[in-house]
Amino acid sequence: MNGRLSAVPVILRWRLPTDHLTADTFASADGSTRSVIVRASLQWRAEGSLTMSPACRVAALARRQLARVTCVVCNMKISRPQPATIISIIALVMASTGSAVAAVSFARNAGAVDHKSAAGSGSTLNHAAGKLITTQAKGAGKGKIAAKYLDLAGVAGGSTSTFGRSFEVADNAASVPTQIGGIPGLGPLTATCVDQDGNAGVEDPQTMITFQNTSGDAVNQSRQIGGANPAIGAVLNGTVSSFNINGSSTFELHLERKGTNYFVHGVVRQDGRGSSAASCLVYGVTLAVSG
Secondary structure (H helix, E strand, O other): OHHHHHOHHHHHHHHOOOOEEOHHHHHHOOHHHHHHHHHHHOOOOOOOOOEEOHHHHHHHHHHHHHHHHHHHHHOOOOOOOOHHHHHHHHHHHHHHHHHHHHHHHHHHOOOOEOOEOEEOOOOOHHHHOOOEEOOEOOOOOEOOOOHHHOOOOOOOEEEEEEEEEEEEOOOOOEOOOEEEEEEOOOEEEEEEEEEOOOOOOOOOEEEEEEEEOOOOOOEEEEEEEOOOOOEEEEEOOOOEEEEEEEOOEEEEEEEEEOOEEEEEEEEEEEEOOOOOOOEEEEEEEEEEEEO
């Protein structure tokens, strides 16, 4: 060792243009020269006229320590992982993959119902097959599903209309029959409000409902007031069918002509009985259903 160290100054003088080693000298030297300087740093006093600054000696020693650490890292051996470690890593990878798959699946099915996406209203039947259908965004059918997507075979088609009218009771008299609505294709409905009490200033309203057959054919009729038994018969063409309702109640008509059925559901409300300002109110709906 001492022989090798004693030769260091000679080698450095041969390789370097200076006898005094500084930090700059160390930084500018090549790799092999730096190795010699590191060896020289082990001698606090170099032989001959060669001198070394403290900064150069610190740099050389630092390089020597770095070399030791690098050697230790290079010589490290990675031990074989335990089975439990391998299982844990596999479980972690599988869990992360499952979350990613779930996220992709959610993104693809966002807005779907039972994994079915919606087709816009106006799509062709082939495009809409097996999908949900959106309602119409504008026009007369806004907010409704277009009829072309509905299977209406076997469903009865029909039309509806409503009626309603209020009457003041004429003391000791009957009001003029007033049309309150109509049954499409059959004829009008009229109502009359009558005072049943003969005393002046004391009114007891009674409502008379009349159906006039103007269809050109005889019409079959079933009529029911409140919960009473229905009256069943026929109304000939050009004739009328009338019935009276005392107090407040409901009435129903079921009419039939040439396979078309007509349903009338009405309500009669009578207010102010026993006063001098009684009134009658009649309202309801009609439905015509054809096969």
